[in-house]
Amino acid sequence: MRATLIERPQKRPGNPRFSSGPCAKRPGFRLDGLRGAPLGRSHRSDIGREKLRTALDQSREILGIPDSHRIAILPGSDTGAFEAAMWNLLGPRPLEVLVWDEFGARWAEDAAQQLGLEPEIRRVPYGDIVDLAAVNWDRDVCFTWNGTASGVRIPESAEIPAGRGGLVLCDATSAAFAMDLPWERLDAVTFSWQKVLGGEAAHGMLVLSPRAVARLESHRPRWPVPRLFRLTRDGHLIDGIFRDETINTPSMLCVEDYLQALCWAREIGxxxxxxxxxxxxxxxxxxxxxxxxxxxxxxxxxxxxxxxxxxxxxxxxxxxxxxxxxxxxxxxxxxxxxxxxxxxxxxxxxxxxxxxxxxxxxxxxxxxxxxxxxxxxxxxxxxx
CATH class of the missing domain: 3.90.1150.10 (Aspartate Aminotransferase, domain 1)
Structure with missing residues (x-):
């Protein structure tokens, strides 16, 4: 191994921001590009609803999310979105939680300690991934597609059975917009704006398959569901949440920034x-x-x-x-x-x-x- 000190480099990164969240803004970002945000207007106004619908529609288009799947904007970033999925969907079937980084460990902890379930937890050290062939997909399964804290992701060769009996809950916050996701094999997918597209924090996205919607409308959790997580009313999906009626007030400035990021993504291909x-x-x-x-x-x-x-x-x-x-x-x-x-x-x-x-x-x-x-x-x- 070399013992001599190398020469101090001269060339510097144009943008030294390499944080894993919030992540670097898109190339060419300017604050004055957000002047179209309807600041001081209600998110229930016509223009507010239009902005929210556009965010959902363009997310679907760019990510290739099937028309059969429902998409919602939720509070609390990816964490809020994934907690909402867990609180609403889990319970009817046995559960497996796959853990290869800190965030998967959080979902395992919440399932066991907060929801009172008895999940089978498949855990491996940082740097490894669980044996996916050993997973029982007839159970509900929770995992992160890409471990933000470990740098370990689901390999492209992995296959989730089409005929699985359980639901697949996937935290995809460091994968969405950077990796191809098999939407037809995933039932509840979450991500945030602050990762791959460099959006602002505090807003999460939840994508539900028809199988997940059927679970929502047939299953009543045995635990109280916080208001910010409630996706059903009287046994039916709250349809407005998946159109333009967010559960709580979103930041229209952040929505505008997300729309601009989606526009940039579309423009580059x-x-x-x-x-x-x-x-x-x-x-x-x-x-x-x-x-x-x-x-x-x-x-x-x-x-x-x-x-x-x-x-x-x-x-x-x-x-x-x-x-x-x-x-x-x-x-x-x-x-x-x-x-x-x-x-x-x-x-x-x-x-x-x-x-x-x-x-x-x-x-x-x-x-x-x-x-x-x-x-x-x-x-x-x-x-x-």
Missing amino acids: GLPALVARAEGNARTVWEFCESRDWIENLARDSATRSTTSVCLRLVDARIRDSRAFVQNLTARLESEGVAFDIGAYRHAPPGLRIWCGATVEKADVEALLPWIEWAYESEIAALR
Whole structure:
């Protein structure tokens, strides 16, 4: 391993924002581009309803969501949307929760401790993924498609049975708009605006299949459902929630920003272009790691590597306190103004997490990587 300090890089990322949420705004974003927001107007007004309907319709178009599925805007970001799905849908069947990062662990905890269910929890360490072939799809199943905190995603080769008996609840907040999702095999899918499209926080999306709607209208949960989560009334779906009547008041400024992000996505080529941008960014990081012996992808199986939240770990025997080393490294990068918020999630193993979603420019990823190597070499030199 090299012991000499490399030269300080000269080229800097044009946008040093690599946070995994809220994520970088889309290229060309300007605040004055949001002047069309109906500020000070009711979301129940004609223009408010029109904006909300457009957000739902364009989300369906870009993501390729079948016409048979219902879409709603919910409060509380992806967390609120997924909690709403759990509180309303779970109970009639046995449950499995698949855990390979912090957020899957939260759903397992809520199912067991808040809802009082007795789920079978399939849990693996960070960097691994559960054996999907062992999952009983005749049970209800909850999982994250892409582990934001672990950088581990469902592999493309995975198949969810069409003839499954249970419902599939999928937290797709770091996957929607960056990965192809098999909508016909998923029954409740959630995501937020603040991830791949770089929207503002606090708003979540819930997509329900016909099977999920049938469950909603035939099942009454045995626990109280908070008002912000209620999707039915008197045994029937509250249809307005899935058109233009949100459960609570949305930020029309955030709605406008989301609409502008959807417009940008459509202009660059829709979902295929979004997927390609994320994959290109991630591949740039992977190739950097493959040519160095001190850093590697946290995902052990290359087929499960995330293309959005790329999580890395340092593999250098000279580093005795990995967490302190990473804190110093990321602080050095932030002080240089070349990378903000790229430390691993607080409950994950110490390392780096570089957001590579579609709003990130590949040139910025390419400019960032020499700085990471420089910061690493600088911190190694400081150990001596």
